[in-house]
Amino acid sequence: VTGRSVGEPVSPGVGGDRVIGARGAPSGPPEEVRVEVPTGTGSYPVRIAPGLLRSLPTLLREHAAGHRYALISDSNVAPLHGEPLMRAMEAAGLPAILLTFPAGEAQKSREWWGRLTDRLLEEGFGRDGVVVALGGGVTGDLAGFVAATYMRGIPVVQCPTSLVAMIDASVGGKTGVDTPVGKNLVGAFHPPRVVVADPEVTATLPRQERAQGLAEAVKHGAILDRGYLDALRREAGTLLDGDPQATWRTVIRSVELKGDVVGRDEREGGLRRILNFGHTLAHALEQATGYAIPHGSAVALGMVLEARLGERLGVTAPGTAQLLAEVVQEMELPAVPPAGIDAEAMLAATRSDKKGEGGVVRYVLLRGAGEVDPGQGWVHAVPDREVLSLLRETSGA
Amino acid sequence: VTGRSVGEPVSPGVGGDRVIGARGAPSGPPEEVRVEVPTGTGSYPVRIAPGLLRSLPTLLREHAAGHRYALISDSNVAPLHGEPLMRAMEAAGLPAILLTFPAGEAQKSREWWGRLTDRLLEEGFGRDGVVVALGGGVTGDLAGFVAATYMRGIPVVQCPTSLVAMIDASVGGKTGVDTPVGKNLVGAFHPPRVVVADPEVTATLPRQERAQGLAEAVKHGAILDRGYLDALRREAGTLLDGDPQATWRTVIRSVELKGDVVGRDEREGGLRRILNFGHTLAHALEQATGYAIPHGSAVALGMVLEARLGERLGVTAPGTAQLLAEVVQEMELPAVPPAGIDAEAMLAATRSDKKGEGGVVRYVLLRGAGEVDPGQGWVHAVPDREVLSLLRETSGA
Numbered sequence A, B: 001v002t003g004r005s006v007g008e009p010v011s012p013g014v015g016g017d018r019v020i021g022a023r024g025a026p027s028g029p030p031e032e033v034r035v036e037v038p039t040g041t042g043s044y045p046v047r048i049a050p051g052l053l054r055s056l057p058t059l060l061r062e063h064a065a066g067h068r069y070a071l072i073s074d075s076n077v078a079p080l081h082g083e084p085l086m087r088a089m090e091a092a093g094l095p096a097i098l099l100t101f102p103a104g105e106a107q108k109s110r111e112w113w114g115r116l117t118d119r120l121l122e123e124g125f126g127r128d129g130v131v132v133a134l135g136g137g138v139t140g141d142l143a144g145f146v147a148a149t150y151m152r153g154i155p156v157v158q159c160p161t162s163l164v165a166m167i168d169a170s171v172g173g174k175t176g177v178d179t180p181v182g183k184n185l186v187g188a189f190h191p192p193r194v195v196v197a198d199p200e201v202t203a204t205l206p207r208q209e210r211a212q213g214l215a216e217a218v219k220h221g222a223i224l225d226r227g228y229l230d231a232l233r234r235e236a237g238t239l240l241d242g243d244p245q246a247t248w249r250t251v252i253r254s255v256e257l258k259g260d261v262v263g264r265d266e267r268e269g270g271l272r273r274i275l276n277f278g279h280t281l282a283h284a285l286e287q288a289t290g291y292a293i294p295h296g297s298a299v300a301l302g303m304v305l306e307a308r309l310g311e312r313l314g315v316t317a318p319g320t321a322q323l324l325a326e327v328v329q330e331m332e333l334p335a336v337p338p339a340g341i342d343a344e345a346m347l348a349a350t351r352s353d354k355k356g357e358g359g360v361v362r363y364v365l366l367r368g369a370g371e372v373d374p375g376q377g378w379v380h381a382v383p384d385r386e387v388l389s390l391l392r393e394t395s396g397a
Helices: A052-063 A077-091 A110-122 A137-149 A163-169 A207-224 A226-241 A244-264 A271-276 A279-288 A295-312 A320-330 A343-352 A384-394 B052-063 B077-091 B110-122 B137-149 B163-169 B207-224 B226-241 B244-264 B271-276 B279-288 B295-312 B320-330 B343-352 B384-394
Strands: A002-005 A033-038 A043-048 A068-074 A096-101 A129-135 A156-160 A174-179 A182-189 A195-197 A366-368 B002-005 B033-038 B043-048 B068-074 B096-101 B129-135 B156-160 B174-179 B182-189 B195-197 B366-368
Touching: A033 A244, A043 A052, A043 A244, A052 A077, A052 A129, A052 A156, A052 A195, A068 A077, A068 A137, A077 A096, A077 A129, A096 A110, A110 A137, A110 A174, A110 B110, A110 B174, A110 B182, A129 A137, A137 A156, A137 A163, A137 A174, A137 A182, A137 B182, A156 A163, A163 A207, A163 A244, A174 B110, A182 A279, A182 B110, A182 B137, A195 A244, A207 A226, A207 A244, A207 A271, A207 A295, A207 A320, A226 A244, A226 A320, A244 A271, A271 A279, A279 A295, A279 A343, A295 A320, A295 A366, A295 A384, A343 A384, B033 B244, B043 B052, B043 B244, B052 B077, B052 B129, B052 B156, B052 B195, B068 B077, B068 B137, B077 B096, B077 B129, B096 B110, B110 B137, B110 B174, B129 B137, B137 B156, B137 B163, B137 B174, B137 B182, B156 B163, B163 B207, B163 B244, B182 B279, B195 B244, B207 B226, B207 B244, B207 B271, B207 B295, B207 B320, B226 B244, B226 B320, B244 B271, B271 B279, B279 B295, B279 B343, B295 B320, B295 B366, B295 B384, B343 B384
Parallel strands: A002 A033, A043 A195, A068 A096, A068 A129, A129 A156, A156 A195, B002 B033, B043 B195, B068 B096, B068 B129, B129 B156, B156 B195
Antiparallel strands: A033 A043, A174 A182, B033 B043, B174 B182
């Protein structure tokens, strides 16, 4: 185990010429790397190693000793990983149950939160119970929110099985569910006891899903580390092919970068906002198209659009949007929105985003690739007309 | 304003001969007293003064500056305090809405949590919104949980209007709702920005409701401060009559005692457990009688029973149960359970209490009046047969 704390500062704007894994280790064969993420009251480790998920019982004993464990998983992941892990738990003498919900974002709801909670109550789970979230972003958010609110909070262990969850969603302690009005509108901050990141489980993912996950890695590079962005561009093909070592290095660097940001600002009052880069217009695109665009694609488009917005406003260095467009295209993600997007509908959607405060829509804008403009508290209040003009131009209206 | 921090230690077992208000102030006419309650990441003030609620707009500006305020209140309290406060908010230029739910514990549910959340979403509340919980314990818990989970947490201000909420429930950051299986099974810790305690609003409460609230004050004395317990006994009649100054002193001392405990142990891992004294059997009584016994009466009975349990086990000094029985009777609360209680049903109910860990039921036991026995982590694992034998004896079976 190589201990790697997020000690070395990764300040926005200081990014620079680091390449994936440039920080000493890891260059040899994938070993275990551990990234500590600070929280308001302590820290938790993200443990990253191929095959690590098979050691889950040992990791649970170490990080979340409890009387009983509830593995929560969706109907896709449960047969693949849940059932084998249940056998491993039994063999290790750890009492566990497996709770399954139907796969899909539609189940990230208050209704399923209530049902899973009721199942734990029926099973007689007490405060010494531990929730193990085994799956992608939906599972992590939903199971995390169940744990956050069960008897006012019981421990959760995050075991991301999708690339996007491993690279991004499992780190930072955000949990929650959607409501008919919008995504993630109800939730809580509930840091996990440990994140178990096993890049091996992403090996079987379809190429398209891998690309979706890599959108957030591109974002980490875009806001914090030009060297990482360049490395991602160079290794795009290898990463899309599912190369284990490149995947492992990417998970490590993204977790380091994101962990550093959320460690400095757990609750989104300040620096954490930079992680919203690309996301205001991504959410607007998703809403305006009825979620027809997958999230990673929406983020890729959102980043290119918000970089262009920054260039129009004179905040972002010219050429940045073009560079990002090239990187996302290397990742087989879209750089140009689908034809016929309704600019007015998108603008309206930016206003209902929960980042809106007092009716003003704030955007994270880059200074250049790998660097966020400080703005005011890392955001810029952008007039609607600028956004509308950009969207009209983009949609060819 | 007299600043009073909870700095002076109030260790269990150190209680002793302090009397209400013996710590310097307050002996003259009621002035404003401020008790700081530490949290994991800071602290919040409990501001206590007659008439203070009328200054709500000023207090909100000071402690929870937000763009918009949502006063949440039940159908009993809204006409009495909510509507006048809405006029005060308007006069002060603070944008506010008043959300009302039907009075009663049955509404402390996931359904009403969802409905109130949806109302805030409909009204377009963002992260800069502030929830003001105006009412008794149910309102504080329900509105607090709405705030705790709205967009992963927005500020809440607690304005308790019942004596029990003022003395006890509004301090400590617990929020939550009931499920059909039991009380407070879903929730979150969400410390308020400020607690506005205005003893004047309790003046109009019926004598019986005042008695219900004073049960928790008796508990604070029983576990932490013999002098306070004696003072409550002496002043019982005055307090039941609603004497403003005696009420004000009692709120102060109870908030000091409770604030000190929750400040040392925000999340119930250790010391905070002592606040459960009397509550394991109180909840069991409530469940076994289908909540026919009001909560304060159940707590009064639970304290007497748990003191007797401690005496049987040789942990609690002989005579303690008798002393507590006398104090609660002075408060016009019951000291003997109603006839025909089903001892087996009560025992079964203790096992479903969420304080049960790994199937063992743990009790907080007194060493004597004003002092908790340290036990193991402030609790004792008590064999079911001891509890059953006590309950059978008590119920005359």
